[in-house]
Amino acid sequence: MTLARLNALTASLLNSKLDAVILNPGPTLTYLTGVQFHLMERPVVLFIVPGKDPVLVLPELELPKVDLFPYKVQAIAYGENPSEWDDAFRKAAQALGVDGKRIGVEPRQLRLHEFNYAKSAAPESEFPDASQVLSCLRLKKDKAEVDAMRRAVKIAQDALEAVIPLIKIGMTERELAGELMIQLFKHGSDAELPFSPIVSGGPNAANPHASPSERKLQVGDLLVVDWGAAYGGYISDLTRTFAVGEVDAECQKIHKIVQEANAAGRAVGKAGIPCAAVDIAARTVIEKSGYGKYFNHRTGHGIGMEAHEDPYMRGDNLQLLEVGMAYTVEPGIYLTERNGVRVEDNMLITESGAESLSDMPREIRVVG
Amino acid sequence: MTLARLNALTASLLNSKLDAVILNPGPTLTYLTGVQFHLMERPVVLFIVPGKDPVLVLPELELPKVDLFPYKVQAIAYGENPSEWDDAFRKAAQALGVDGKRIGVEPRQLRLHEFNYAKSAAPESEFPDASQVLSCLRLKKDKAEVDAMRRAVKIAQDALEAVIPLIKIGMTERELAGELMIQLFKHGSDAELPFSPIVSGGPNAANPHASPSERKLQVGDLLVVDWGAAYGGYISDLTRTFAVGEVDAECQKIHKIVQEANAAGRAVGKAGIPCAAVDIAARTVIEKSGYGKYFNHRTGHGIGMEAHEDPYMRGDNLQLLEVGMAYTVEPGIYLTERNGVRVEDNMLITESGAESLSDMPREIRVVG
Numbered sequence: 001m002t003l004a005r006l007n008a009l010t011a012s013l014l015n016s017k018l019d020a021v022i023l024n025p026g027p028t029l030t031y032l033t034g035v036q037f038h039l040m041e042r043p044v045v046l047f048i049v050p051g052k053d054p055v056l057v058l059p060e061l062e063l064p065k066v067d068l069f070p071y072k073v074q075a076i077a078y079g080e081n082p083s084e085w086d087d088a089f090r091k092a093a094q095a096l097g098v099d100g101k102r103i104g105v106e107p108r109q110l111r112l113h114e115f116n117y118a119k120s121a122a123p124e125s126e127f128p129d130a131s132q133v134l135s136c137l138r139l140k141k142d143k144a145e146v147d148a149m150r151r152a153v154k155i156a157q158d159a160l161e162a163v164i165p166l167i168k169i170g171m172t173e174r175e176l177a178g179e180l181m182i183q184l185f186k187h188g189s190d191a192e193l194p195f196s197p198i199v200s201g202g203p204n205a206a207n208p209h210a211s212p213s214e215r216k217l218q219v220g221d222l223l224v225v226d227w228g229a230a231y232g233g234y235i236s237d238l239t240r241t242f243a244v245g246e247v248d249a250e251c252q253k254i255h256k257i258v259q260e261a262n263a264a265g266r267a268v269g270k271a272g273i274p275c276a277a278v279d280i281a282a283r284t285v286i287e288k289s290g291y292g293k294y295f296n297h298r299t300g301h302g303i304g305m306e307a308h309e310d311p312y313m314r315g316d317n318l319q320l321l322e323v324g325m326a327y328t329v330e331p332g333i334y335l336t337e338r339n340g341v342r343v344e345d346n347m348l349i350t351e352s353g354a355e356s357l358s359d360m361p362r363e364i365r366v367v368g
Numbered sequence: 369m370t371l372a373r374l375n376a377l378t379a380s381l382l383n384s385k386l387d388a389v390i391l392n393p394g395p396t397l398t399y400l401t402g403v404q405f406h407l408m409e410r411p412v413v414l415f416i417v418p419g420k421d422p423v424l425v426l427p428e429l430e431l432p433k434v435d436l437f438p439y440k441v442q443a444i445a446y447g448e449n450p451s452e453w454d455d456a457f458r459k460a461a462q463a464l465g466v467d468g469k470r471i472g473v474e475p476r477q478l479r480l481h482e483f484n485y486a487k488s489a490a491p492e493s494e495f496p497d498a499s500q501v502l503s504c505l506r507l508k509k510d511k512a513e514v515d516a517m518r519r520a521v522k523i524a525q526d527a528l529e530a531v532i533p534l535i536k537i538g539m540t541e542r543e544l545a546g547e548l549m550i551q552l553f554k555h556g557s558d559a560e561l562p563f564s565p566i567v568s569g570g571p572n573a574a575n576p577h578a579s580p581s582e583r584k585l586q587v588g589d590l591l592v593v594d595w596g597a598a599y600g601g602y603i604s605d606l607t608r609t610f611a612v613g614e615v616d617a618e619c620q621k622i623h624k625i626v627q628e629a630n631a632a633g634r635a636v637g638k639a640g641i642p643c644a645a646v647d648i649a650a651r652t653v654i655e656k657s658g659y660g661k662y663f664n665h666r667t668g669h670g671i672g673m674e675a676h677e678d679p680y681m682r683g684d685n686l687q688l689l690e691v692g693m694a695y696t697v698e699p700g701i702y703l704t705e706r707n708g709v710r711v712e713d714n715m716l717i718t719e720s721g722a723e724s725l726s727d728m729p730r731e732i733r734v735v736g
Contacts, residue, residue: 038577041476059665061577061664064575064577064578064704065575080665080666081682081684106480107480107481107483107484108409108479108480109479110479110480111476112474112475112476112478112480112483113475113476115475116475177559178554178559182550182553182554185546185549185550185553186550188546191549191564191565191580192564195406196559197559206432208429209406209430209433210432296428297428297429297448308408308409314449316449336432
C-alpha cells in the first residue's frame, strides 16, 4: 500500500516541476513509508527522486527502523557527533544527484534544522513549496483510512461518555481533562493524541483555544470539551458543549443556534460543492441570529493523520469537495469573558452526500 | 520571573551580533512568556528586539492569550484567510524596524513555514542561528524549575510502580504502554507527555528507539521501559529494564554491566568537569566488559522543558557542567535481534556534585 503511495507521489512529481522531495518526520513521511520517526535534534530526512530508490539520512541508533520499510531504501547513517551530519547529507545528495535540481519541501513540517542540512548538501538547488503535491496525496481517504478514523471517533465518544458521570461542580478543568485522557487511553487510543483536550468553562469557554486551567466548574457555566483520539495514526476531533447545572437563557439560546449551524454545515456537504459552501451554510445560521461577530473562526478543517490538514472550510475556499475527503464542521459562538459554545463533528464525503462519523448527542446536556 | 528572563535575553542579544530574535511556539517561547501556543498551520511568531515591546503575530482567535502575557506586547492579529498573513508579518517587521537587521532563529524549532513569512517581511535581513544564545538562557535551572522536575520524576516513578504489578506474560507492549500512560495521568502528569513511552521486550529491546508493538511479553525477555512525565512544563525521562520471568545468564550479565555503567556515569558528575567525562565514565565500564560496540549512542542529554536539550553527554563534548544543569545518564547494551538493556536517571548538578533526582530501584526486577 505504501509502495502504491510512493508510486503515486512519483507520478505527481513527473507531472510537476519538482525533481525530488525531502521529508522529515511527520505525517507525510509516515503515510509514504508506514514508518514513524520523531522530530528531535538528530535530523532524519527521506530524499525521494522518481526512478531511484529513496535515500534515508538517519542516526545510527535508528537503523533498526530501516528494516520496517516496505520497499528498498538506501540508508545513510551518522554517529552522535553533529560534525558528522553534514557529510551524511552530502552523501545522500550525491547518491541521488539532486544538487542543482528542484527539491520540493513541506514548509509546515520541515524545520530550518533539516532544511539547512539539505541546503548545504545541495547548494545549487531550489527548494520550492511542495505542500500542494503532497497534501493532494492524502486528501481522499481510502477504506482502511476511513475505518481507522471511525475507530478514532468511537474511542473518543466512548471516552467522553465514560467521563460525563464523573463531572462535578467544583472540579477543575485540568482534573476533568486528566480524567478524559485516562479514558481515551483506556478505550484504546494510540499513545499520541491528536491534541491535548480543551476543557474550558464559563469565561474560558469564550476562548476557542483555551488550555485547561485550575478554574473550577461553576453552576451557570457552559462547558466546552474539544477532544479527540488517534487510532492507527488517524485521528478524530470532536466538540460538545455542556451546561453545568442551570445556565441562563442566553446560554441556552446560543447553544441552540450553534447546534443548528452545525446541522446546516453537516447537511450541505457533498461531492462537487466548494468548501466555502460548508462555511457559508453554518455561518449564515449564526449571522441570521445576530451573533455573527461572535463566530470568529472558519467552520472547519480537513482531518486524517493530522488534526488540521487540507481541505479548509473557509468562506473564500473554492476547492471542491470530493468523495473520500474528511473534515470537521465546528461552528461556535464566543461571548468574551462570559461563555462560549462549539459543536463539532467529523464528516466524510461519500457517493451520496456527507456522512457524520460522529453521532454523540449534540443537544445541550446538564452535568455536575 | 518571565520578565527577568526576557531581560536576560535582551542582555545576551546586546552582547551578541544579533539585533532581534524570532520565536515560534515551543519551549523557548513558553520560557520567555509563560504562555503556551501550539504549532499549527496558522503561524504564531514573537519578535523580540532589545529596548522595544515585543511584537506577537497571531491569529485573531488566539487573541485572548495576549492577556496572559506578563509584560506588554504588541499583538498583530490576522484573520482566517492565509492571503492576509504576509501583511501581518510585514506590519510586525515595520513596527520594530528589523528589515536589514540580523534576526536570530532557532533552527530546531522554527519551521520553514514561519521562517518564510518572516523572511518575506524582512527581505534584507540575515537570519543567523541563535540556538546558542537561547539555549544558554535555559541551561541552568532555578529552584522553581528543579521543583517541577522533581515532581515530574516522582509522577513518573509512582506511575511505573503502579503498573509493575499489572505486567503479565502474554501482554502486548502496546497494552503495557497504555496502562503506563493511564497511570501517568492518574498521578498528575501534564497533558503533554515529554514523549510516548517506549515499552520494548526481547528483540525489540535491542532497538533503542522502538515503538510499542503488538508483540507479547515472553519469558526470557528483557523489558525496557523508557518513560517520563511532565509537570508545570518540565519533564522527566527515565528508563528501567526488567526481566520477564527467568532470563538467561547473558541478560543478567549485561543488565549488571549497564547498571554499573549508569552508577559510574552518575558518580562522576560535578560542576567544572566536561560533559565528555560523564560519557567516558559510563562507556568505559561497558567497553571494559567487552560490550563496547553494543552501546551505540551517547550517554545522555540535557533535560528541562524538553526531553532532549543542551548539554549533551558525548565523548567529544568539552562543555563544562555547571551548578543547575540537568541531564540524563542512560547507558545501554543492545544485542541486535536478541535483547537490550538501558538504565536511565535524571541528574542535577549541585554545589556538592551531582544529585540523582530519580531513585527507583535500578536492580533487575522480575515481572510477569
